[in-house]
Amino acid sequence: MAGQTTLAQLNDLLNKAELQGVSIIRRIAEPDSFAASFDSFRKYIDEIDKFYVLVDLVEGQLPQFEHGRREKLAHNLVNLRWQVCIVEVNATRIFIVRIGEHGRSVPLGARDFLTRRRDRLGEISSYYDCFGEAHTLPKIETELIDTVRRLLDNTIGKSQSLPDLLAEAMQHSSEDPVPQPPLRLRSPSEVASPLQKRKPIEFKVKVVYGRYYAEGMSVQAVAEACAESKMTMDDLAQQLGVNRTQLGLMLNGADAMSKRIYEDLREFLRKA
Structure with a gap:
C-alpha cells in the first residue's frame, strides 16, 4: 500500500x-x-x-x-x-x-x-x-x-547592487563625518533610562520542496548585520563557503540556499 x-x-x-x-x-x-x-x-x-x-x-x-x-x-x-x-x-x-x-x-x-x-x-x-x-x-x-x-x-x-551601495555609503560616511554636537551633561532621568536599541530587520525564508528561498528585506538585514559585525559581504560569503555573487542571489531570493547556509545566516544575524 x-x-x-x-x-x-x-x-x-x-x-x-x-x-x-x-x-x-x-x-x-x-x-x-x-x-x-x-x-x-x-x-x-x-x-x-x-x-x-x-x-x-x-x-x-x-x-x-x-x-x-x-x-x-x-x-x-x-x-x-x-x-x-x-x-x-x-x-x-x-x-x-x-x-x-x-x-x-x-x-x-x-x-x-x-x-x-x-x-x-x-x-x-x-x-x-x-x-x-x-x-x-x-x-x-x-x-x-x-x-x-x-x-x-x-x-x-x-x-x-545593494551591497555596493552600502559599501559606498559607508565609505562616504567615513570620508565626510557629520559634525558632532557639543557634549552636555545628562539629567539623572536620562542616565537611568535604558538605551533603546534599533530592532533588527527579520530574516525571512520560504521553503519550497525542501529548498530555502529568502524573502522580504533579507539583503538589507544581512547587510546591516555585516556593518554591525564590521565585516564585508565578501567576508561573509567566504565564511559560508560561497562567492559573493552566489550569496547575493540567495539573499535576493533568486537562488535557493541549503539548510546549513540558512541556519548559519540566522545564527550570524542573531549574534550581530
Missing part, C-alpha cells in the same frame, strides 16, 4: 509539473502580464525557477516507475523543461527591450538578479548540449542568445 501511495503522490507531482509548465508557456503570449515592471518579471522568473525545482524533484523519483514508462516520462519532462527554457530566454528579451523602449530604469539592487539571468543563458546552452540531440529538441538560435546577452550586459552596466 505504501508503494501505491508513493506512486500516487509522484503522479500528482507529474500533473503539477505539467500544469505549471503549460501555464508558464502560455503566458509568453501575454507580455503585459510579466514585462510591465521589474517586479512582475521577477515574479514570472520565480515561477519558472519553482517549475525547475519541481521537475528536478520528479526526475529524481522516476526510478520508481517500470522501465518503459520511466523512459517516456523522462523524455516528456526534458521536452517540457526545454520549452520553458525557450520561454525564459524570450521573456528576458521582451522585458529588457520594453524597459528600454519606455526609458525605464531597473531598481537598486537589480544587478545580481540580472547577472543571474545572463548566467542562465550559458546553462541553457549547456542543457541543450547534453539533451538536445538525444531528445530531438528544437535549437534556440545563436543570434537570439547573443542578442539577449548584449541586452543584459548593457542593462547590468547601468545598474548597481
Whole structure:
C-alpha cells in the first residue's frame, strides 16, 4: 500500500509539473502580464525557477516507475523543461527591450538578479548540449542568445547592487563625518533610562520542496548585520563557503540556499 501511495503522490507531482509548465508557456503570449515592471518579471522568473525545482524533484523519483514508462516520462519532462527554457530566454528579451523602449530604469539592487539571468543563458546552452540531440529538441538560435546577452550586459552596466551601495555609503560616511554636537551633561532621568536599541530587520525564508528561498528585506538585514559585525559581504560569503555573487542571489531570493547556509545566516544575524 505504501508503494501505491508513493506512486500516487509522484503522479500528482507529474500533473503539477505539467500544469505549471503549460501555464508558464502560455503566458509568453501575454507580455503585459510579466514585462510591465521589474517586479512582475521577477515574479514570472520565480515561477519558472519553482517549475525547475519541481521537475528536478520528479526526475529524481522516476526510478520508481517500470522501465518503459520511466523512459517516456523522462523524455516528456526534458521536452517540457526545454520549452520553458525557450520561454525564459524570450521573456528576458521582451522585458529588457520594453524597459528600454519606455526609458525605464531597473531598481537598486537589480544587478545580481540580472547577472543571474545572463548566467542562465550559458546553462541553457549547456542543457541543450547534453539533451538536445538525444531528445530531438528544437535549437534556440545563436543570434537570439547573443542578442539577449548584449541586452543584459548593457542593462547590468547601468545598474548597481545593494551591497555596493552600502559599501559606498559607508565609505562616504567615513570620508565626510557629520559634525558632532557639543557634549552636555545628562539629567539623572536620562542616565537611568535604558538605551533603546534599533530592532533588527527579520530574516525571512520560504521553503519550497525542501529548498530555502529568502524573502522580504533579507539583503538589507544581512547587510546591516555585516556593518554591525564590521565585516564585508565578501567576508561573509567566504565564511559560508560561497562567492559573493552566489550569496547575493540567495539573499535576493533568486537562488535557493541549503539548510546549513540558512541556519548559519540566522545564527550570524542573531549574534550581530
